[in-house]
Amino acid sequence: MTMEERIIELEIKAAYQEDLLQALNNIVSQQQQQIDRLEMTCTLLNERIKSVSNQRQEGENTSNAHEIPPHY
Structure with missing residues (x-):
């Protein structure tokens, strides 16, 4: 693997990580809401x-105040 291929691979991985990070950020924001x-x-x-x-x-309290005592 040449140096240029390795750099391209790293750039691709970084781009995927940025997309994933943005997606996770959106999910966390929705969950907080x-x-x-x-x-x-x-x-x-x-x-x-x-x-x-x-x-x-x-x-x-008001219904007990108007209640007739039991001996009547």
Whole structure:
């Protein structure tokens, strides 16, 4: 193998590595966007659960206040 062939082979390998690196970078970027969306969804769901829980507790407190005692 001549020196020129070796250089060409190295240039080809470098080009493939650059393409692979760009593809991996795109995948990581997409995954990060998906993680960000999932974190936002989890935050919203957590807030919704807390809101529903608070409403439920407030509803139980008000319904107990108007309940007739069991001896009537």
